[in-house]
Amino acid sequence: MFKLSTLFALVALRVAHAATINVVVGGTGILKFTPPFVNASTGDIVRFTFQQKNHTATQSTLQSPCAPKPGGFDSGFIPVADSVTSNFPVAQLTVTDTNPVWVYCRQANHCQQGMVFAVNPGNDFAAFQAAATGGASATSTTGGVATATATIAVTATSATSSGAPTSTGSVDHKVVVGGTGVLAYNPSNITAQVGDTVTFEFHQVNHTVTQSSFNTPCRALSLTSTTGAVGFDSGFNPVASGATTFPTYTITVNATTPIWAYCRQANHCGQGMVFSINSVETGSNNFAAFQALAKQQNGTSSSTTSNTSGANGRTVTSRGASVAVLVFALFSAMI
Template identity: 55%
Template sequence: MFSFKTSALAALAGISLAAIPPVVRSATIDITVGGPNGTVAYAPEYVNASIGDVVRFTFEQKNHTVTQSSFASPCSPLANGFDSGFVPVADNVTSDFITAELTIENTDPVWVYCRQTGHCEQGMVFAVNPGSDAKFAAFKAAAMGLNSTTTASASVVTVTATVTVSDGDTITTTYGSYPGSSAPTSAISTDHRVIVGDNGTLTYNPANVTAQIGDTITFEFHQKNHTVTQSSFADPCTPLSASSPGTVSFDSGFMPVSTNATTFPTVTIQINDTKPFWAYCRQSTPVSHCESGMVFSVNAVESSNSSFEAFQAKAIALNATSASGSASLSSPSATSSSNGALSIHGICGAGIVIVVVSAIVGAFL
């Protein structure tokens, strides 16, 4: 079981951010992720744990992930494995770090890496119950060996997501976009601002944007608790990472904003090709925001059958087919598993960017 915890938000809301079944915890093992002065490491690099133990990851400075991989492919995400998503932490943050907990439910090896560009190849890997010092050393060596053997494909275009955290610092993360897309331009011509939850409504305003290569889109999150989660035209209310396993996709993570807030968190993405970009809000409490029509697109072809209106209609149509008794958590969550041994709960599933604004009070839903 893998869960996010942030004590500041939990204390303010008076609830836990994850619905976690009770387990017997014999020990809590602390792991530091990143750190000051550009640290690219987990400390310690591996641990031995028993069933019921909890491995607690504390995310310090920079922008890292805790992503499950495999011994055979140390720097590639394991299908159906857990992933914290990116957790940006500004250099001047020295306390109240975000933590994530992994509850050990069997003694099989668990292999982990940071999927920030180049970090795994620099040796930022971790293991639980690797079996021996030599086995972990081989895992790390395999990861670092990729640094000299892997070359960038000419067809892969980078996408830059810039996150402004509550203290005004900006953290940038880069990831691969669609193969074959046009190369990004160096000059940003236009920034398109989109209000998420404008005036308390379940909307993005505007809901459809036409953008050129090099343009940026800044999502400004207003009251309630919303996300911008990349999906697909075929499955408007399903994360793209779930409907197309192995695809790198964008997810802002949940952004709780109190009713009396006057400053609002933002997330900015850069457009590096002109293919349609589909997104939705994955909030499901008290109702599904996506199935209520809270969807968004970039460069939807309005003269085709894949228009924004058609995309929104597909999302709303899901409301009629959803099972009336389907359960939902009171706090944002996503679930993934690996051989039935691990599950992930938290404020971001397999997303690329996650932002937690600690100075938020009030009712988020």
């Protein structure tokens, strides 16, 4: 009993001392992160606020400042119109240790103009920025970087400041599904308005996006609903390792109530491959809790039969195209 009480006290102490560090990305006529670097402790959150025009926060390395780090996080491009003055979209990075984290904007030549950022750089930030402005390992703005991890979460807070506006004023939110060595949706948690669309772009290897419920993350809504709701299901979308075009699947948001989804391939859901729209992050049924429940259930109630079929009556097209549940995790480790 003493051991468990001590555990709760330590968790509470850690959460209480976690800090949120604000960083502004871009702005009218501004190609920089403000401040350009910060010092953070384990558990702190770096909150990137995206302002005008269209930038990313993409992890790189000290040696190659302007190239994405394999397996690193990437916010994706977040366009913000010049007319936007509030409700800017944000991306949050949870600091998992005190090692340096190197970041850049992969829009055009922004990195080569010195638009870089670092967490805990020590005495190396000047060298990092100098290597960037020297043109090291530049990347283009075309193509996606499917390297997001569970520590990055993009929240679109305004229909005029995220996604791609349509002719009707609604927004299309792009979500990358999977990728080489990636079992995640990127971003994995978004906010959308009624009338917005969400386009899932499937990358390697073979995944689905299937609607579920909060209480049973790894089971299709059609199997658990007591009201007869069917829910959407993209079907399996196999993508070869060398593919350059990717199939897509689009849904329309018809309400602002939370929408929960998962990948029903093998045990992907049990490994945390889940997604949400409009989760209430200030409540107990937030995205972190949903993902933790999926891992707890370990996908035991999900379908494990893969196939290469289409989208169950829907059209699939190809185009060129957070505080986690620490108490539960630590308590489980003691058993």
